[in-house]
Amino acid sequence: MTAADTALPLAGVRVVEFASFVAGPSSGMALAQLGAEVIRVDPVGGNADYRRWPLSTRTGGSLYWNSLNRGKKSVELNLRTEDGRDLLLALATAPGPDAGIVVDNAVGRNWFSYDALAARRADVIAVRVEGRADGSAAVDYTVNGGSGVASLTGPADSDRPVNHVLPAWDLLCGQEVVTAVLASLRRRDRTGRGAHVQIALSDVAMAAVADLGWYSEAAERGARARHGNHLYGSFGTDFAASDGGRVMIVALTPRQWAAIGAATGTSEVLAALEKSLHADFSSDEDRYTHREVIEAVLRPWFAARTTVEVQEALTAAGVLWGPYRTTADVVAGFARDPSAEPVLSALDQPGIGEVVSASAPARWDEAYSGTSPAAALGHDTDDVLSEVLGLRPAQLARLRDAGVIGGPR
Structure with a gap:
């Protein structure tokens, strides 16, 4: 030992x-x-x-x-x-x-x-x-x-x-x-x-x-309808950039919602939409209810920019977002910069060779x-x-x- x-x-x-x-x-x-x-x-x-x-x-x-x-x-x-x-x-x-x-x-x-x-x-x-x-x-x-x-x-x-x-x-x-x-x-x-x-x-x-309340929801309302990639109960969905890359954005708080408008330059349009619908987009419920029309407002902004441009703008504005990657993308990114995913590590596995392995997610004494x-x-x-x-x-x-x-x- x-x-x-x-x-x-x-x-x-x-x-x-x-x-x-x-x-x-x-x-x-x-x-x-x-x-x-x-x-x-x-x-x-x-x-x-x-x-x-x-x-x-x-x-x-x-x-x-x-x-x-x-x-x-x-x-x-x-x-x-x-x-x-x-x-x-x-x-x-x-x-x-x-x-x-x-x-x-x-x-x-x-x-x-x-x-x-x-x-x-x-x-x-x-x-x-x-x-x-x-x-x-x-x-x-x-x-x-x-x-x-x-x-x-x-x-x-x-x-x-x-x-x-x-x-x-x-x-x-x-x-x-x-x-x-x-x-x-x-x-x-x-x-x-x-x-x-x-x-x-x-x-x-x-x-x-x-424990998530999903059975209680079904008992009260019946089976929930499918929503594809839309987040249930608030606003969140995926968007495609001009070069085909995709990102997921989510707004769970008023600050995160405001950041989406700031990043995409649609704050005024979204405010006018909110007024015309007699909605309150600071609430999860109204963002969720009107998710499809909100998505339609935002989609052109993403479609007009490359994936890199989208990611940089979302990060600068403080939007809660994440990329869509294939497992091959993750491996390629790890090979380029292992520090980007510090929980992963290259490991020599006898009988196989080098593999992508991982530490336990919990860090003890910061390690x-x-x-x-x-x-x-x-x-x-x-x-x-x-x-x-x-x-x-x-x-x-x-x-x-x-x-x-x-x-x-």
Whole structure:
């Protein structure tokens, strides 16, 4: 452990992660970025997500897997065998005040139930990700449709549901897991009690939408109409510059609204429009109600200027705005000026080469966490089993010869 590692808030905490896809692994990565020792356990040959797209065009390795497993130790166990299962249970319940913490999505594996874990360590902290609270399967893309969000997304002239690309519920679920781990550890430190926590992905989505007031709105008014790229409840939309570049502008406050008029030279026109409509454009409600006519007033100004000219004018006037970029644009900008996106960093990922990686978003003492590569599948099997469980070289050799453990010797 380096000096930088010990300065992080979770230094010394050990978490065993037995999970696949996004929610569980993203929580393990977040805990690792906070300084925890995170041991990811995979079946020999890798879990179902080991070859998940996107794949590297250079080596064929999974960019997805290697990105979500950065900073973790990797252990391979043959979980079809009793010995392999016993080793996983032993790792998850190993002694120590900062150990005995496990994150999994092993629904339906009775041998890895909370009761099985608690039988070995009464104060174990076990946090399980589920699809639905009834135990049935669900993933981000099925949950999103059922939440109602896909029916709010997309162009106003279409009635087809639009799936989002970002697995937002998975990522939010991962942070719920982090919260549960830290809260459970805090309680165990104070009371000695372990924890049995279950977090259903569908519950994460439903609770988030309810917390935004969207279900209450539907109960009062019915389903909300689609608005394309218009911001709901105030004024905000995208505009195209003369060279095809696009920007999003938003006005959430009277000052931000005034800045739009100042930047575009339309303050007087907008004031006359406001008067003729008997509206109050200092209010969210009236800016939203008349969003399309406001957009029509502003559009010619954007269309007559290049993207650079638009951006410079909006910035000078203090408009709240942001560019539209492709992921390729972001990578190209990062290559030109890495300081423009300081949370990103270039990382040499063994087995793939240089990749675009990231620190944890939280800055501790004004510094980013830095980033580290993902270990090769099974890379740490011998070291972890030796250090945590005290297995000797001869025992490891027998387990490997029997097909119970994987990874390099």
